[in-house]
Amino acid sequence: MSILKEKYEAVIGLEVHVQLLTNSKIFSSSSAAFGGAPNSKVDPVCLGLPGVLPVLNRQTVNFAMRVGLATNCKIGRHSIFARKNYFYPDLPKGYQISQFEEPVCEHGYLDFEVNGQMKRVGITRIHLEEDAGKSIHAEEFVGSDETLVDVNRCGVPLVEIVSEPDIRLASEAVAYLVELRRIVQYLGLCDGNMEEGSLRCDANISIRPVGGTELGVKTELKNMNSISGVENAINYEIHRQIELLESGGAVTQQTLLWNADKGIARAMRSKEYSHDYRYFPDPDLVPLEISDAWLQEVKSALPELPRARKNRLIAEYKLPQYDAEVLTATRPLADYFEATAGACADAKAASNWIMGEVLRYLKENEITIEAFSVPPGEIAELLNLVGDGTINLKVARIVFGAMLETGKRAAVIVKEKGLVQVSDTAQITAQVRMVLSDHPAEVEKYVAGKEQVVGFLVGQVMRATRGQANPKIVNEVLRTELQALADS
């Protein structure tokens, strides 16, 4: 297979659907929030009742412009809506209102890092459209001869971001998607949750001999509802197409549904889809004109984007690349770091603590930083206690555990538990002498030139002081005392 992989290259384009976090639907006033009892967020417009008139939600246009500006697109000053016609039970009107000619944004690109290299993928277009409802096939209460339909999601606003076929590898597709997700999250217009379907990704894939310029026959992959699903499905499909061509077969143009449990993609029956959508301008919706003033208003309200923020963290807080990358993964995490670093004497210490202790706690408890109970100021206080020598890092971890458990501030816990670090040289020297007299064998080893025993002896002193001794001073005193023994 590896030889074949050198012979062929994949040509991949992604279509990403982003559910917009508006209050109401794109063309009507019922709630666009996720979930709720079936058919409880429905109005006559999204139900497609006769005689209703859709009216465009202004905020969806703001959001589409934000995505367009963040991906270097040209914002279309004149934009129209079209009907995309197909029959499916979760689409009551028999058409989806979308954009075909003249979408809101076109001709952009996204730069992102993949395997340590910068990669640019073109954005063909970004358009606004409405989501369809939800068909329920598999729940236990669904009869064997029926499909149940919940139309709550009908009319929830989406932007569809269509890339150029500039992607060559599954890892590039993943990096593109992760960057796009980070951007829409930073822009505050999508929660980026692939499992719940607020971010969905379809891939168009074909293969050709390396260096070829003609495009092969493509297939469309759907139903990849996680980042790892996207990677596995694309690799699976590239592999399948190569094997097909190598065995003398040909790729047929079709839509495939990824099954993450089985790790395979199956072809949709031709009845389930049709590409004959017969787009035409929707007579219910008048054109959208975006003025200079409107565009300027959206532009000036754009938040700092993830890549810019990463670079700023490196410059402003002198953080390593890696730290800045981890801390800018989400906007709330970056906010948390900056709030902590602002109140803490040592930004790198704040970075280490958040990347280590805080992220570990979040992961173990499966919560996000927004749900984390300790405010940034209190983490800064804890770190400042380490910084000024009141406690050492080891004790800081114990204090952190107690903060999470009791909700008390670090200084209070340190006082209550008597955890103040012992930096008194005389006190430490007494402990060191006791440890040395208890471990004559190790002392002899040191005298014989085995420096490594110092680490062990430091550990013993720390143990004897319940971790409260200042490790730096313990080290100094130990070496002085050992040297004195060696010299005598």
Add this chain to the structure above:
Amino acid sequence: MRIKVEDIEKMARLARLSFTDEEKQNLASHLDTIVSYVEKLDELDTTDVQPTYHVLDMQNVLRDDVVEPSLHPDEVLRNAPNKKNGYFSVPKVIG
């Protein structure tokens, strides 16, 4: 005839309609007449004319992002021939 019975069959399939052979013949000839009539427009030179996307000379009919009460689920489902657990029930669509 530019509109053939096969075109009618394709459109019928897309629209989920079914016709007898006689109806198909009839529709083909009617549609063919309509297409010929509309084709008269091809005689005009429209090189420098912007397409008309909408007959009303209006732009930006927009609403603010404000939620209003939804219909009651019982109302939503009132016209449904079949329902179950608050859902519309339709013939199975996927195997």
